Amino acid sequence: MTQETPSSEARRPDRAALAIAAGIAIVAAIIAYSTATAVGGSATRIGPAVFPYAIAGGLFILAIWTAFEAMRGDFPEREEQRIQPVVWIVGGLVAQMLLLHITGFAIATGLLFAATARGFGKGPLWMTVPIGIVLSFIIWVIFAKGLELSLPAGPLERLI
Structure with a gap:
């Protein structure tokens, strides 16, 4: 046998x-x-x-x-795809594209950061949205003021 x-x-x-x-x-x-x-x-x-x-x-x-x-046939078995994280990340990208010229770089990219964090299962939105906005604002300052590159400015960026 x-x-x-x-x-x-x-x-x-x-x-x-x-x-x-x-x-x-x-x-x-x-x-x-x-x-x-x-x-x-x-x-x-x-x-x-x-x-x-x-x-x-x-x-x-x-x-x-x-x-x-x-x-x-050497690829390992793949995990079942979950749709909810993908929806959060794609939704964040769409929100950023729609809001970039209205709210400015920091707020739109901060929302993208929060949606991506939510897609990866990290932190509540009330915490990740402000963190994302602060980090995005720092990046805007570095690029717009330090490197003199043009990024969309919104109400937050106009304070400087």
Whole structure:
């Protein structure tokens, strides 16, 4: 009598990993095509186009590697996806995009910080919203005043 072990079972290809490999290959092709059709160029051998081509090549190698591993079925079992954290994070991004020019950088990004923290299961909103706003305000001061970069200013930023 022989017992079959999990390693001796025929493993099926991982369709999700194959889809990820296809997505990576598509991104690599888009980068290579975009770089090839860009207007302008350089007369030197190593110019600004070398790095996008290197990134596209690296992504293409990762796509092949991912497809190979997917065909072997070597990916570990994935946890079941929970939708609530994703909704919190995407909702925070949408709120930031909608509020950025109305409330300014600090408040909009502070709300994004709080929603992301909530998505990761950290802290109540009454605590993470002010923490996010203070941290975002510090970042705004560094970028807007220290580096003289233009970030959207709202009522909080106009106090300075």
